[in-house]
Amino acid sequence: MPDDGAAAGAPRAAPDLPSGAPTLEARVLDQLFRSARTQNKWQDRPVPDATLQELYDLLKWGPTSANGMPGRFVFLRTPEGKEKLRPALSAGNMEKTMSAPVVCIVAHDLKFYDRLPYLFPHADARSWFAGNERLAETTAFRNGTLQGAYLIMAARSLGLDTGPMSGFDNAKVDQAFFAGTDWRSNFLVNLGYGDPSGLFDRSPRLSFDEACRLE
Amino acid sequence: MPDDGAAAGAPRAAPDLPSGAPTLEARVLDQLFRSARTQNKWQDRPVPDATLQELYDLLKWGPTSANGMPGRFVFLRTPEGKEKLRPALSAGNMEKTMSAPVVCIVAHDLKFYDRLPYLFPHADARSWFAGNERLAETTAFRNGTLQGAYLIMAARSLGLDTGPMSGFDNAKVDQAFFAGTDWRSNFLVNLGYGDPSGLFDRSPRLSFDEACRLE
Numbered sequence: 245m246p247d248d249g250a251a252a253g254a255p256r257a258a259p260d261l262p263s264g265a266p267t268l269e270a271r272v273l274d275q276l277f278r279s280a281r282t283q284n285k286w287q288d289r290p291v292p293d294a295t296l297q298e299l300y301d302l303l304k305w306g307p308t309s310a311n312g313m314p315g316r317f318v319f320l321r322t323p324e325g326k327e328k329l330r331p332a333l334s335a336g337n338m339e340k341t342m343s344a345p346v347v348c349i350v351a352h353d354l355k356f357y358d359r360l361p362y363l364f365p366h367a368d369a370r371s372w373f374a375g376n377e378r379l380a381e382t383t384a385f386r387n388g389t390l391q392g393a394y395l396i397m398a399a400r401s402l403g404l405d406t407g408p409m410s411g412f413d414n415a416k417v418d419q420a421f422f423a424g425t426d427w428r429s430n431f432l433v434n435l436g437y438g439d440p441s442g443l444f445d446r447s448p449r450l451s452f453d454e455a456c457r458l459e
Numbered sequence: 460m461p462d463d464g465a466a467a468g469a470p471r472a473a474p475d476l477p478s479g480a481p482t483l484e485a486r487v488l489d490q491l492f493r494s495a496r497t498q499n500k501w502q503d504r505p506v507p508d509a510t511l512q513e514l515y516d517l518l519k520w521g522p523t524s525a526n527g528m529p530g531r532f533v534f535l536r537t538p539e540g541k542e543k544l545r546p547a548l549s550a551g552n553m554e555k556t557m558s559a560p561v562v563c564i565v566a567h568d569l570k571f572y573d574r575l576p577y578l579f580p581h582a583d584a585r586s587w588f589a590g591n592e593r594l595a596e597t598t599a600f601r602n603g604t605l606q607g608a609y610l611i612m613a614a615r616s617l618g619l620d621t622g623p624m625s626g627f628d629n630a631k632v633d634q635a636f637f638a639g640t641d642w643r644s645n646f647l648v649n650l651g652y653g654d655p656s657g658l659f660d661r662s663p664r665l666s667f668d669e670a671c672r673l674e
Contacts, residue, residue, distance in 0.1 A: 248641065264489050264652070265618040272487055273616060275480050277520040277609075299668055304664040305492040307611065311662040318672045325674030335654050363662060386625065386646065389601050393608030394492075401488060403480040410524050410601065421674075431601065437479065447526040447578060449519040452512055456532045459540030459636075 276400050283405040283434070283441025284340045291321070291345045291404065291435055299398050299435075306394035310369045313355035314384040315391030316427050318349040319435075329432075332416035337409050337432075340442070344407065344434035349417060350395065352388030354381060355426040388430050399435055407434035491615050498620040498649070499555045500657025506536070506560045506619065506650055514613050521609035529571035529599040530606030531642050533564040534650075544647075547631035552624050552647075555657070558626045559622065559649035564632060565610065567603030569596060575654075590625040603645050614650055620647035 245363050274280075296319050308314070326342055329349075333341055339346055357373035357380060373380040392408070399406050410431045417429040489495075511534050523529070535541050541557055544564075548556055556562055572588035572595060588595040607623070614621050625646045632644040 265615075267492065267618050268487060268616045269468070272483060273517060275483065276491075276616065277517045277613065280610075282522050293673060296671070296673070299495070300667045300671055302488060302492045304670070307497050307621070307623050311664075313665050314631065316670055316672075318674060320674050322674060327546070328674070332596065359665065363665070365662075366659075383625070385600070386604050389604040390608045390611075393521070393605045394612070396605075397609070397612045398492065400480075401483045401491065403482050406522070408522050410598070444581075449526075450528050450578070452515045455519070455528065455530065456506060456511070456515055456534065458511070459533060459535050459537060459543070 264454065266306060268407075275403075276397060280400050281405070281438065281440075281443055281446070283436070283438030283440075283442065284444075285439035286340075286344050286405075286436040287311050287439050289345070289437045291437075292319075295402060295404070296346065298402060299395065299404070302401060303391060303394040304320055306391060307392060308387040309383055310360060310367075310372070311363045312335075312356050312360060312369070312383065312387060313391070314352040314354075315388040316351040316353050318351065318421060320347045320349070321345065328420045329412075329417065332413040332420065334411040335411075337411045340407060341409070341432065345436035346434070348395065348433045348435055349421060350388065350392035350430045350433060351422065351427045352384040352430055353427050354384055356380075356384055356387075384428075385430065392431060392433065395433060399433075403437075404435055405438035408432065409434070438445035465548040490618075491612060495615050496620070496653065496658055496661070498622050498651070498653030498654075498655075498657065499659075500654035501555075501559050502654050503648075504560070504652045506652075508536075510617060510619070511561065513617060514610065514619075517613035517616060518606060518609040519674060521601040521606060523605060524577045524598055525575060525582075525587070525604075527571050527584070527598065527602060528576060528578060528606070529567040529569075530603040530610075531566040531568050532610065533566060533636060535562045535564070536560065543635045544627075544632065547628040547635065549626040549628075552626045555622060556624070556649055558648065560651035561649070563610065563648045563650055564636060565603065565607035565645045565648060566637065566642045567599040567645055568642050569599050571595075571599055571602075589599075599643075600645065607646060607648065618652075619650055620653035623647065624649070 358371045360369040396406050414429045461653050575584040611621050629644045
């Protein structure tokens with residue numbers, strides 16, 4: 245996958261991470277991983293557009309294959325925008341989604357490779373994908389999904405709660421939002437400030453020995 | 460997707476995130492996103508197995524669809540383990556991968572749904588996937604990829620550097636490591652402590668207006 249690539253004179257967000265960065269504090273690991281929950285109810289507290297900009301300006305730094313950045317993000321925060329989504333939602337996801345301050349459609353651009361001459365200028369990376377539809381689609385799906393996970397982690401970093409979902413009709417979303425384009429829906433992420441009264445008890449996780457091998 | 464689910468008496472890592480968690484400090488956002496780089500050279504500094512256990516014990520909390528956790532992780536840290544991988548690597552990824560202290564094969568279990576009665580006990584979620592091979596495969600790929608991204612973020616949280624890659628022969632990896640099983644390779648992540656002398660200049664990123672829409 246990356247190759248963060250060499251673009252002479254490209255903008256930098258911050259100096260490179262020094263070798264020997266520390267393990268983050270326990271409270272940070274709790275906020276990002278151990279205490280964070282998928283929320284089903286939301287406080288009546290809006291998410292300003294400026295926060296969505298901050299969110300993107302974090303997630304965009306996460307690594308993708310050949311820096312291709314196929315992920316596309318549609319933030320629905322008006323009643324009209326969310327009504328366009330309603331017919332595609334499954335019954336079980338309806339209420340929590342329609343009541344969320346923001347719903348993000350995590351999508352990807354099947355023609356992401358047309359931006360590679362800009363994003364990965366030191367090789368002819370466009371030619372790896374143009375004309376190879378299957379590789380382009382797999383790469384868009386894999387890397388758009390990675391970027392969706394970066395969005396979840398970036399949201400938690402900003403104190404937002406999330407509610408990711410794949411229980412909806414992708415074809416209906418594509419028709420309603422992406423007709424005539426090369427963007428395709430992947431999954432949804434509700435964004436806001438959670439109301440813990442809607443939480444279930446937390447489900448178990450597979451142990452290291454069940455999910456990992458050492459060789 | 461999740462639904463973190465309700466498993467009565469399930470183990471908890473930490474109390475739920477309180478509403479109103481803060482935005483994390485700038486140095487933390489740098490370490491996770493803005494300053495973190497995909498590394499191509501590695502310091503001669505090992506990654507203990509205990510750190511890999513810590514890594515999994517963070518990433519496992521990230522959300523997946525119906526808490527299905529299809530991601531599987533094979534950590535190669537012996538010369539023998541890495542030699543099994545060598546024939547599958549593309550030329551451009553060979554040296555940085557063979558010299559990394561640990562290479563993680565991010566994989567997924569196509570039969571992940573057989574664990575749903577344990578992982579998502581409050582509904583018959585297994586029946587959503589059993590007999591629907593296409594949905595199971597898409598769900599395993601999407602959610603295994605999310606978990607691969609959680610691994611990258613968890614590694615950075617522990618002060619590790621990463622080098623994710625999809626430039627390799629998946630079929631050869633599956634043959635060498637997963638023959639006769641339902642596990643399939645997705646992508647690779649080199650893990651260790653980076654040597655910044657191997658870094659390229661950072662590549663540009665798409666702007667908010669190029670990658671996002673507000674509705």
